Amino acid sequence: MENHSYHREVNIFLSARKEETERAADKASDLELWSAFRQGDEAAFVDIYKTYVNKLYNYGTKFCSDRELVKDCLQDFFIYLRKNRETLGDTTSIKFYLFKAFRRRVVDYIKAQETEQKKNQLADIFQLQIEVSDEVKFIDRQLHEQQLLRLNNAIAALTEKEREAIFYYFYEGLSYQDIAKILNFTHIASARRLIYRSLSNIKDMLIILSCLVAPGLLAFLR
Amino acid sequence: MSVNDPEEDVVVTLLSNKDFKDWVLNPSGDRDFYWQNWIKSNPDKLPALNKARELALQLKFNEDHLTPQEVDQLLGDIISEKTSTRAGKAVSLQRHSYTRWIKIAASLLLVLSSSVYLYRYVATAFKAEVAVKKVQTRKGQRLRIDLPDGSVAFLNAGSTLTFPEAFSDTLRSVALTGEAFFEVVKNPEKPFVVKTADIQTRVLGTSFNVRSFESDSATAVSLVTGKVRVAPEHPSSKKQEYVLAAGERLVYRQTDHTFEKATFEIADITGWKDGVLVFSDTDFAATIQRLEQWYGVEITVQHPPSKDWHVNGHFENEPLSEVLASIQFVYDIKYTIKDSNVVLTCN
Known part of the structure; x- marks a missing residue:
């Protein structure tokens, strides 16, 4: 147990250091890659596509559970980017640029669908499910799964904006500034308030969950 | 545990602090310093901090992926x-x-x-x-490819080269898996870049060999004439870039992410493009792999050798039977060739 947690700490540390330095290099290389793409470099396009297609797909499935529709949106989205490459703006974060543009497109498609269905079954836009990492699962599986269900119910009870913000913050690691921009907030403080509010709304569930994972924590700190 | 428990509020406050969350998920030197000090000055908040930290580490969202085929x-x-x-x-x-x-x-x-x-x-x-062209060679097949700028690529067996039908105004970029020899037309305004899984080689005008087979666990760039720059495809801790001079060879090892510079015999490395199969102190496993790739055959080893091999030799457009006969001259082997299947027994 002790050995195991030691390894984990080292791994976390190493991967973190790598990410830090990569992020600094990212801005410059994103700028370079994006401008190569805009100037017609097809290899750059394929590079961008391969890096982000699955991230965008995963993101799209949060808005819409219809896999095929998300795939269709992705297809049209990339065709649009490729055709209009010369008119696209500069960016130091390709990820943020793609997320923002893709979100608009997906939401438009879903709205179009809703009009058709006369809003009879207004889909709860932006679905989010929490899982717990495998190493925790065995501690007390049954109890844990019950709590997880309750946590997911608590998350389902959040507003869609709150859920979306949690996803950007924890899963995609976006800054408050980027979250504000994606959600069209004028002030960064609004994004901060939104995250705080979402976390407060699920805090009871979070605390219970944290008690359950405590055995893992003790080994980690020893 | 009541809803008004201040500990819960501390947990929420910490989790909504991006710097805290980033410290937990990616602890860097500076952040670590800050938060270690924060703990020292707020010892009463340590239980809450530990809870928040554990939560941030454990939260995992469900994911959906496309298959590679999709x-x-x-x-x-x-x-x-x-x-x-x-x-x-x-x-x-x-x-x-x-x-x-x-x-x-x-x-x-x-x-x-x-x-x-x-x-x-x-x-x-x-x-x-014609926008993106992909040329692929089977085992036993080698190809000469004329690139849009007049440069030439020789593609070795079992390799793939991807390149645009027309290069962009600023860059000549190609992607390679496997092995290729490039003779690049000089154009200082448009660098020529070869991308492989882990490194990229940037040149202005030169001839060089890149070998990056998935099975090799190493990528090698060998420069015959001119000058090239080699950099990792994913820059890590420090900015790494190597400049090679003619006759120099750079090997990148995937296992420990290190680079090693050495000199090389031109014929050993580039002989393949002129139809010369080269062995240079090659061990048993590598010899078998080489033969399979060069002749497009499947070799079944019924009995591996008791001592390792050190095979040397240049075979210019020789059939497989000739090469095996030469090896038999040095090592005690028996073999049968039937179509593209070879059975090999060593003593």
């Missing part, structure tokens, strides 16, 4: 500019809820656009195919 298929559709059927329908359906007059206009538009689409599809089908 990713490739989708890319193909994008490059041939096939507009998706469903998404197009979604837009047209929206129009149906407007007035009848618009309904007619919309269906007219739909017919019109689909015929334009059909025409465009036929027109772009050829254009799209």
Whole structure:
């Protein structure tokens, strides 16, 4: 147990250091890659596509559970980017640029669908499910799964904006500034308030969950 | 545990602090310093901090992925500019809820656009195919490829080279898996870049060999003439870049991410492009792999050798039976060749 947690700490540390330095290099290389793409470099396009297609797909499935529709949106989205490459703006974060543009497109498609269905079954836009990492699962599986269900119910009870913000913050690691921009907030403080509010709304569930994972924590700190 | 428990509020406050969350998920030196000090000055908040920390580490969101086949298929559709059927329908359906007059206009538009689409599809089908070109060699096959700028690439067996039909104004970029020898036409304004899984080689005009087979666990760049720069594809801790001079060879090892510079015999490394199969102190496993790749055969080893091999020799356009006969001259082996299957027994 002790050995195991030691390894984990080292791994976390190493991967973190790598990410830090990569992020600094990212801005410059994103700028370079994006401008190569805009100037017609097809290899750059394929590079961008391969890096982000699955991230965008995963993101799209949060808005819409219809896999095929998300795939269709992705297809049209990339065709649009490729055709209009010369008119696209500069960016130091390709990820943020793609997320923002893709979100608009997906939401438009879903709205179009809703009009058709006369809003009879207004889909709860932006679905989010929490899982717990495998190493925790065995501690007390049954109890844990019950709590997880309750946590997911608590998350389902959040507003869609709150859920979306949690996803950007924890899963995609976006800054408050980027979250504000994606959600069209004028002030960064609004994004901060939104995250705080979402976390407060699920805090009871979070605390219970944290008690359950405590055995893992003790080994980690020893 | 009451709702008003201040500990819960501390947990929420910490979790909504991006710097705290980033420290937990990516603890860097500076952040670590800050938060260690924060703990020292707020010892009473340590239990809350530990809870928040553990939570941030454990939260895992459900994920959905496309299969690699779907990713490739989708890319193909994008490059041939096939507009998706469903998404197009979604837009047209929206129009149906407007007035009848618009309904007619919309269906007219739909017919019109689909015929334009059909025409465009036929027109772009050829254009799209030439946008990105992918040349692949089977085992036992070697190819000479003329690149759009007049440069030449020799592609060794079992390799793939991807390049645009027309290079961009600022860069000549190609992607390689496997092995290729490049003779690059000089153009200082448009660097020529070869991308492999883990490194990229940037040149202005030169001839060099790149070898990056997945099975090799190492990538090697060997420079015959001119000057090249080699950099990792994913820059890590420090900015690494190596400049090679003619006759120098750089090997990148995937296992420990290290680079090693050495000199090399030109014929050993580049002989393959002139149809010369070269062995230079090659061990048993590598010899078998080489032969399989060069001749496109499947070699079944019934009994591996008790002592390792050190095979040397140049074979210019020789059949497999000749090469095996030469090896038999030095090592005690028995073999049978039947079509593309070879059975090898060592004593």
